[in-house]
Amino acid sequence: MDIPIPQTVFYLFSFIMVAAAIMVITVRNPVYAALFLVLTFFSAAAIWLLLEAEFLAIVLVVVYVGAVMVLFLFVVMMLDINLAPLKEGFVSYLPVGIAVALLMAAEMLVVVWTRDRFGPEIYPVPAAAEAGTSNTAALGELLYTNFLLPFEIAGVILLVAIVSAVTLTLRKRSGVRSQSPSHQVRVKRDERVRLVDIASESPDGRSD
């Protein structure tokens, strides 16, 4: 029997991805949830590789799996999260939630499921890129030419994120020990070091 490899890989990873995504929101322990999110990202990266978007796949692994999620795990572990209030009302909201979710899924399936609207006949698979095509170079070229303005706006958005974070968290409170760099730089030797004359001692313990 002939097994098509791309399809097999796609179904394998998308199954893992969906399953892991469901676990993220259902699992009780937030640390497990974060780890399942890592698995979700990882499977998504694999699917991106399948789409010949190597750069995005690597960035997803390096940035999200490597940096963001590790940071997230730190936060989850450091915060003392009380799980009980988070689960409150879960059961009572569940029927409504499931009903709405099923309704939406059904509506979306009506549109998407039919092959003549959304199948490979209408949106054919693009031809594979030649060997040696650099995904990263192509992305970089587009980013700095056609998408220059969006790229810059994205930069401004990051700046706003920094300003917002500082606005929301920086506050002057009394009784908090903090560094004062300008004071540290201006410090003089005399304030830190006191030279004391001590009489030297002879080897046998007697002072001269």
Added chain:
Amino acid sequence: MREQLLIAAPELWVLLMACVVMTVDVFTSRERRGIIHLLVMLTLMFAAIITLRGDYHSGGTWAVTAFSETFIRDPMSDVLKLFSFAVMALVYTYAKHYLRHFGLYRGDFYTLTLFALLGVMFLISANSLITVYLGLELLSLSSYALVAFNRESKRGSESAMKYFVLGSMASGLLLYGMSMVYGATGSLELQTISETIRNGREGDVLLVFGLVFLVAGVAFKLGLAPFHMWVPDVYHGAPAAVTLFISTVPKLAAFAMAFRLLHSAMGPLHADWQQMLVLLALLSLAVGNFAAIMQTNIKRMLAYSTVSHMGFVLLGLLPASAEGFGAAMFYVIAYALMSAAAFGVLILLSADGVEAENLDDFKGLNHRNSWYAAIMAMVMFSMAGVPVFIGFFAKWLVIKAAIDAGLIVLAVAAVVFSVIGAFYYLRVIKLMYFDDPLNDKAIEAPVDFGAAISLNGILMLGLGLFSSSLIAICMASFSYL
């Protein structure tokens, strides 16, 4: 490249000055924060001058694009930007008084609002799905932080959280819709999308599927029922100075976004989105007006009144004609001015570290200060749509546009609901003129505040009496359709 930079000169100027303000703020002591205020006012003034000096205005219809078609400058964008600057100047003048009063007079308010203004400008001038999304995110992110600006206020943080969660979901919906549209048409640029659809893709269900999500995203940003849940909570929870901002300038951007997405990009699917908008408009008019009647908190009342006003804006968008878009544009501009004045008076009444936010605070305002009571009365008359005030002409134009498009039932409903809505606007006037004041404290305001609010109040009447020129400007913005 130089020409392209010149096309986007107002944006670049505001971006530059936002960074300058941020830097100057670090080196300014608390007592000399007036410098920042002055700097921001100058920024707005020069931004307006730069916008006006763009020499594209020759000839009736023009539109220039820059940065590989991701940015567009046309008559609508210039007019909306100029009004954004003007309304921002009012916002800053009112906000300064409030911030001083509540110990929130910090430079980050100015930085964040300038970045939000930048987002508004990019959104107004967006010509590609990605610029629409990024402009929207720039505006939203700044707004989330601004809502939580008063860190001592628990309600502020709570409403900021709600705003953030709901806003992120709306962005998600919008992005999902955009990805569908991109998948179906293979382009991010609005005109190309519209052309691709026109060339034989009108019946594509996938496009309609994406359109549903686009409409949901737009409805959230405009605050239309049933996507209006965040509006009352955010208006109520945010400091009045921030509510003042959120209820004015972003609405101008949301209108531009609706126009760009629904007409520039999805214009050929007009028949599909018209049905959706009719429902949204009816719901907004009903929910907004009925819920507003039940409020005792004026911030919540004005929030629900926003919902109904945005329903009226939709009436103008529905026909997809030049007259309709012009009417809707006139409506949002009028609404931004009315809302600025209403929150200005609200800030004026705040005293002793307590925000005036209940209807009772307006009791007997006429006895305390008859001029400010008169201004508030003009604003309320205008919002209710009483003739000679600007709000009347705004309502009249959008209803006329709806009737011209054959949407008689909707137009009748709009009239009925505006009559119902008049109740809660007139109630404020009744409280001000016929009830006894709860306290006799004199109302004090700095000179610039008094001048700005007087001008703003007089504009309610003045722009009503001489509305024809502003209406002509709005109509001319869409004359190419």
